[in-house]
Amino acid sequence: MTDAALRNGVPRLTDTGTVYLEMVRRKRMYGGILLVIFVAMMASGFMLADERNAGGFWEGLHMLGAFPSEVVSEAWRNRANLPGYAWQFLPSLLETVNIAAVSTLIGALVAMVLALLATRGLARWPRAVGLFRRLMDSFRAIPEIVVALVLIYILGPGPIPAMIAIAIHTAGALGKLFSEVAENADLKPVEGLASVGATWGQRMWLGVVPQVAPNWLSYALLRFEINVRASAILGFVGSGGIGYDLKIAMQWGQGKYDQVVAIFLLLFATIVIIDRISDHFRTRLTKGASA
Amino acid sequence: MTISVNPDIATTITANFTRRKWVSFAVPAVILAYLAYIFFAFDIPGLADRARMDNARILMSDFVSHKTHVERDNRSGDITVAIEGERKGTYPPGMSPDWVRQTDGQTIIDLGSGNIVTYAGDAMTYALPGYGTIRVQPGPDGLMLTKPDGIPPDFINASNTRVTITTPAGRVTYTRSRIETFKYSGGWELFFFTLDSPFYGKSPLELAGMALTGDRVDPARANITSMARDFWTNAMWRHGDVAWAIFETMLMAFLGTFGAAIIALPLGFVAASNFMPVRLVRGSMRRVFDFVRGVDGLIWTIILSRAFGPGPMTGALAILLTDTGSFGKLFSEALENIDEKQVEGVRSTGANAALRARFGVIPQITPVLLSQILYHLESNTRSATVIGAIVGGGVGLLLTQAIQTQKDWEEVAYYMTLIILMVMLMDTFSGWLRRKLIKGS
Numbered sequence: 001m002t003d004a005a006l007r008n009g010v011p012r013l014t015d016t017g018t019v020y021l022e023m024v025r026r027k028r029m030y031g032g033i034l035l036v037i038f039v040a041m042m043a044s045g046f047m048l049a050d051e052r053n054a055g056g057f058w059e060g061l062h063m064l065g066a067f068p069s070e071v072v073s074e075a076w077r078n079r080a081n082l083p084g085y086a087w088q089f090l091p092s093l094l095e096t097v098n099i100a101a102v103s104t105l106i107g108a109l110v111a112m113v114l115a116l117l118a119t120r121g122l123a124r125w126p127r128a129v130g131l132f133r134r135l136m137d138s139f140r141a142i143p144e145i146v147v148a149l150v151l152i153y154i155l156g157p158g159p160i161p162a163m164i165a166i167a168i169h170t171a172g173a174l175g176k177l178f179s180e181v182a183e184n185a186d187l188k189p190v191e192g193l194a195s196v197g198a199t200w201g202q203r204m205w206l207g208v209v210p211q212v213a214p215n216w217l218s219y220a221l222l223r224f225e226i227n228v229r230a231s232a233i234l235g236f237v238g239s240g241g242i243g244y245d246l247k248i249a250m251q252w253g254q255g256k257y258d259q260v261v262a263i264f265l266l267l268f269a270t271i272v273i274i275d276r277i278s279d280h281f282r283t284r285l286t287k288g289a290s291a
Numbered sequence: 292m293t294i295s296v297n298p299d300i301a302t303t304i305t306a307n308f309t310r311r312k313w314v315s316f317a318v319p320a321v322i323l324a325y326l327a328y329i330f331f332a333f334d335i336p337g338l339a340d341r342a343r344m345d346n347a348r349i350l351m352s353d354f355v356s357h358k359t360h361v362e363r364d365n366r367s368g369d370i371t372v373a374i375e376g377e378r379k380g381t382y383p384p385g386m387s388p389d390w391v392r393q394t395d396g397q398t399i400i401d402l403g404s405g406n407i408v409t410y411a412g413d414a415m416t417y418a419l420p421g422y423g424t425i426r427v428q429p430g431p432d433g434l435m436l437t438k439p440d441g442i443p444p445d446f447i448n449a450s451n452t453r454v455t456i457t458t459p460a461g462r463v464t465y466t467r468s469r470i471e472t473f474k475y476s477g478g479w480e481l482f483f484f485t486l487d488s489p490f491y492g493k494s495p496l497e498l499a500g501m502a503l504t505g506d507r508v509d510p511a512r513a514n515i516t517s518m519a520r521d522f523w524t525n526a527m528w529r530h531g532d533v534a535w536a537i538f539e540t541m542l543m544a545f546l547g548t549f550g551a552a553i554i555a556l557p558l559g560f561v562a563a564s565n566f567m568p569v570r571l572v573r574g575s576m577r578r579v580f581d582f583v584r585g586v587d588g589l590i591w592t593i594i595l596s597r598a599f600g601p602g603p604m605t606g607a608l609a610i611l612l613t614d615t616g617s618f619g620k621l622f623s624e625a626l627e628n629i630d631e632k633q634v635e636g637v638r639s640t641g642a643n644a645a646l647r648a649r650f651g652v653i654p655q656i657t658p659v660l661l662s663q664i665l666y667h668l669e670s671n672t673r674s675a676t677v678i679g680a681i682v683g684g685g686v687g688l689l690l691t692q693a694i695q696t697q698k699d700w701e702e703v704a705y706y707m708t709l710i711i712l713m714v715m716l717m718d719t720f721s722g723w724l725r726r727k728l729i730k731g732s
Contacts, residue, residue, distance in 0.1 A: 046604075048542065049543070053600060055598070067598060095332075141718065154344075229588065
């Protein structure tokens with residue numbers, strides 16, 4: 001649009017109004033075209049997905065309440081059993097949370113090292129920054145389920161395949177975020193430490209980590225929330241933890257719906273509690289750190 | 292004038308330092324103690340017994356190589372040569388790899404580096420270089436094995452009913468009903484064309500020549516079309532189905548993410564304090580978001596797949612529901628942080644609420660909105676793989692099926708490569724779009 005107003009290099013102020021209106025019109029047209037394309041894509045995608053689904057959307061819609069109500073009504077009849085079941089499934093819930101916690105811990109520790117190695121200005125080997133970034137990218141790109149299923153074949157069922165799978169993904173995902181935080185770290189302490197002959201490890205540990213720790217911790221907590229969910233899902237697909245118990249109870253179907261509800265409730269409560277706790281600490285870490 | 296240190300400050304600082312010193316020791320100690328607890332809770336010492344290193348070896352070798360079975364049915368005397376022992380990979384009569392020769396009742400299999408297996412009638416001989424010839428044939432009471440001295444004991448595993456010879460070159464199994472020889476070779480066999488395709492076994496140069504100038508293999512269509520068709524409908528690798536599955540997974544992520552954004556945007560207004568003055572409505576909308584997010588994607592997936600059956604629609608709806616919760620929260624927070632001055636300006640022209648939202652609010656939150664949506668789109672591509680494995684759609688289903696059969700590891704490797712490429716592609720694409728839309732506008 002500026003070309004039109006600056007034709008022959010001379011701004012013609014009288015044209016500004018028309019040029020502006022034309023720009024608005026063109027912008028609206030582009031916006032309209034994009035909107036039409038987007039709506040068409042959504043609609044055709046929806047219809048395609050509907051066609052390839054076993055049950056249709058509209059037939060399924062009024063069935064939506066059927067399964068939950070069946071489950072809930074059976075669980076309500078046997079509501080006396082629920083506390084017992086909740087107690088019974090507590091160890092597997094603990095396993096799910098442990099998988100998430102230990103994989104967050106290991107992933108975060110690996111991510112710390114990777115992030116520092118992949119941050120310009122801080123890296124131990126400045127030439128290898130790109131290499132470590134690509135490494136983190138590939139860690140992030142591998143879905144957890146792929147690693148977990150392959151490891152189950154080799155290591156046998158149990159919590160360890162899920163733990164390794166989530167830890168790898170966490171290392172990649174946190175590494176990227178950690179490195180973004182570390183980029184903004186003040187370099188003066190690092191220089192000061194370098195001037196007294198500190199090694200790279202000491203410079204990072206004493207000069208960088210104290211600056212970035214609140215943000216890093218906040219990201220790690222957020223990741224822990226995500227990992228609890230991932231660990232429950234991996235249990236359902238693979239093995240280990242409360243996801244597996246849920247799968248067994250679901251496969252049994254009618255007669256074990258009280259167990260299903262007990263597991264649902266446990267999982268829901270855990271996720272909400274962990275969300276709340278991590279939310280609380282994250283606000284304190286990011287906002288309260290300066291106060 | 293001398294500087295006097297207030298003794299109270301000195302003690303506070305010393306106490307502070309002592310506390311910090313303790314913390315810097317206590318944190319690693321707690322982490323170590325936790326790891327030690329996990330070490331025993333997850334039974335890591337017992338891992339060595341449970342780990343199946345032979346499975347790992349099968350997996351690694353299958354990832355990069357394939358095996359061809361040469362089988363003799365001892366009742367009928369028929370010989371079949373099949374890649375991976377599958378019917379889809381069976382050589383048609385009269386066609387065989389060049390390392391198998393059939394001459395007057397004898398089948399000579401060259402396993403490479405001097406290892407020759409010969410089937411002559413019911414008898415099988417294996418010429419093992421450096422040791423001599425092993426001979427197996429049916430006798431009056433079970434199988435009769437004659438072998439030269441000095442063969443390493445782990446090469447041969449023999450009983451009355453079954454003899455297995457495993458050497459670095461390959462493996463032979465002799466049972467009463469059949470003799471089977473396995474030869475391992477590198478690469479993913481039949482990846483482009485199966486044996487029944489006229490293009491099988493041609494070099495890329497020959498193929499290019501056939502595509503450009505050669506006579507038509509099928510008079511009805513050009514050679515390049517038949518090539519594409521043979522590749523697409525390859526029975527062994529099912530490229531067409533796999534491409535569909537990948538597309539389905541991306542479709543789930545796309546529909547779920549954008550559907551959630553469309554639903555969450557108006558709901559975000561309801562949950563934002565500066566647009567919804569009624570506290571009760573605002574609060575209950577937020578509780579709805581919390582509930583939808585708290586009931587995990589896994590649970591939504593299970594409930595939805597009961598109603599809609601397996602397929603991509605179910606997966607898309609599961610992503611949609613979960614993300615509506617997170618988007619609603621994010622959008623309402625973004626709406627609460629907008630600059631009121633622009634809304635004020637639009638209001639001064641006499642605009643109604645809808646126009647104020649369109650011209651005063653939406654332009655302010657678009658960058659946040661778009662970057663969140665694109666970020667979720669990328670992460671949902673990954674989730675769609677997992678959700679696909681649960682609801683039965685997309686590439687997640689193919690992957691879990693291939694892993695559960697525990698034999699087609701080369702297919703697993705193929706799907707894994709494709710999934711990683713897909714996720715990286717989405718990552719790059721969403722990053723590019725984000726930069727383009729947010730910085731470019």
